[in-house]
Amino acid sequence: MSFPDPTETFRQEARELLDQLESGLLDLEQNPANDDLINSTFRALHTIKGSGAMFGFTAVAAFVHEFETAFDQVRKGQSPATPALIAVALDAKDHIHELIQDPDASPSGGEAILVALRNVLGNTDVPNPVLTKPSERLREPDTASTASEALWRIRFRLPADSLVYGTNPVLLLEEIRALGPCTVVALTDTLPPLDIIDPEVPYIGWQVDIEHEDPRSAIDDVFLFLKEGMELSVEPLADATAPAAETEVEIAPAATTEVPAPAPLVPMHKPEPKAVAEKAAEKDPAVAASSSMRVDAERLDELMDRVGELVIAQARLTQIANMSSDANLKTIAEELERLSSGLRDTTMGIRMVPIGTLFSRFRRLVHDLSRDLGKDIEFITSGEDTELDKTMIERLADPLVHLIRNSVDHGLESAERRLAAGKPAKGTVRLSAVYAGAEVAISVTDDGAGLNAERIRAKAEEAGLLAPDAKIPDAELWQMIFAPGFSTAKEVTSLSGRGVGMDVVKRTIEGLRGSIDVTTSPGQGSTMTLRLPLTLAIIDGMLVRVGNGRYTIPLAAVEECVELPEGIEANARGRNFLDIRGSLVPFLRMREVFGTKAPLEPHQKVVIVSSGEGRVGLVVDQIIGNNQTVIKQLSKLHSSIKSFSGATILGDGTVALILDTAHLVAFGQSYVDQGRAA
């Protein structure tokens, strides 16, 4: 078994804490008087400091310390959480992040931030923080009076499973010993008889009387990472010569201990020793409940691959079982099918991450943009709990940054223009995610000026993307903004307007088998909607046959299947439209698209597929049925053939290509336009 590098674990935890800190700060800005927010901010800072010091990130600890102090004052109501303070704290968060990523690099700028902090607090004369530890003293006014006490009595018992998890009581004792001269007494009162001893359970407790000048938090720090489920009491000893009285002091296992908060001092009481023994032996509920674990993303990918192979093998078995008359074989095949589809769903579920993790990053982006551009912006998110495949979420970050920047920079007008247009000075940017069938729709909406059709047209003509006075539908005109090198910004700002970005956005989204819709109305704002499949790895497919080849169509894209009317078949060219309940749908004869040489079959079927707004009918020879499709990427040799988005392996072991519906729809729509032009 390999143990993860503790420093890396710290980094990971710190990153989470920093995210938490950031969202806390941003919330606080909206809501400066909220005690919960102030407290959670403070706790995040405190934990980063504590664990940073423990893992040797001393620069981090020293830096964070001053911020902790500042927020402690806020917590006590001694100073308000001003926007200025929060702005500095956000900078500080970025700095801490750098320090944690690369402690040796010692990035510059830390001192400047601290100076800014002192200015904000109106307190340029900050005493040396390390020596006086003002935060600790302020934090615990109740123990401040006893801080001068030189003698402390510490009693602790470890949780029953702590040895299993690698806690070494000897190291703990040594750490305590390092604080000052002490006497250690082992508490053996809960030792069970020898025959029922579990060697992995720490039955022994310890009582330490220690001379220690520093405040009690130094002692608490020793146990910082062990609070869960352990019994711990720290109390000042008034009389140094007091005998080691057998007063049983117990802190109830703090089920919801907030790690950095000092363990509350529970009034002394004397439970029966037996009760203590039970307490120590029974599994702490908090430990049992902490059911989440970190797993390497690579292992998940590996698991997904294996499940994919299992699904393929299972499909083969089902096929064989269907051909045989053996009832037993059929039962097993059915059972296996049920199990493997359950396993597939579970595995995909593991890879699903709520998109809120991504959304929270953008709050900071909007906050910074708002400051840099001098626009007052309200940023509203919804649908944070919508889940998407992990890989997808990672790859969505950059496109969404671009879209949000565009909305803020190009979409929203300046406050004066907004007021002149009769809109509130404060602009609104909405980011929302909703499930839509087998897709997730993520939209970025602003209430700005909307896209300017004339400017886009002019620009498109200038760039040679559009013939002058060519008539194209609005929806297509909006798609022009995704063309490479296209930007309508009159001025190039540092944020946007360089014409890189939107085409990258489109490429990325298409790479994820998704699409982008644009809707806009002049003066009201615009909405960019990304439509994405739930997962990248396995989809439900519809298997069809064209000539001798079998192809899979993503079932999510299929709207309906109809028979191709005989009359249309006869006049093959020219009228490639179907009348589906009153609306004209273009269709593609896949035999022609694929150049199939096999003889034409009677009773051609049409599979109507949709992508975004568009629809197209695909004429095939036969509809075989539904199947589970494990998507395999095509190699570079075939990646440039646009009609296919990938390949899959069928039940009989042969390869079938997956049709790229978005491309085929676009291809079909171009038919429509040609038809109109003619």
Added chain:
Amino acid sequence: MSQVQAGAMKALTLRLQDELFAVEACDVREILDLVPITEVPNAPEFVGGLINVRGRVVPLADLRVMFGMDRPEPDQDTRIVVMEVEIDGEPTVAGILADKVHDVTDIEAASIEEAPKVGMRWRPEFVKGIGKRNGGFIIIPDLGRIFETQGARTASIAASEERSAS
């Protein structure tokens, strides 16, 4: 050419029509009997198929196309040599159709000569060198270059398809 190193080349020899070819044995992953081939519509003839190699979808290349040979239907000697080739610097697994696979042999580096610029039926850039064995010639194809050329050609075909589509 310059890539022909000193010493012996461990090579897998295979036959395409009447010619003997040799490929680096260490690039060969496995040799398969003929498996069902899925045709890729609109793909260039050289890489017109896909096969399933132990759950992976692998492109199948027909070198005979690049050497302008006849392409009769597969028979009982036909094999698929699964190899690792580099395409645009990316290691890719691809299958190569062979009319017959012979054996693994050492070809003395000294016996390998550069492809003559004239007097050859094939495009010289596809031939890395020509070796001699038992009085016959063995062609050592430059797979990297063949696949790269192919990539470029697929791209241009796709681009023209795009143009005609829009």
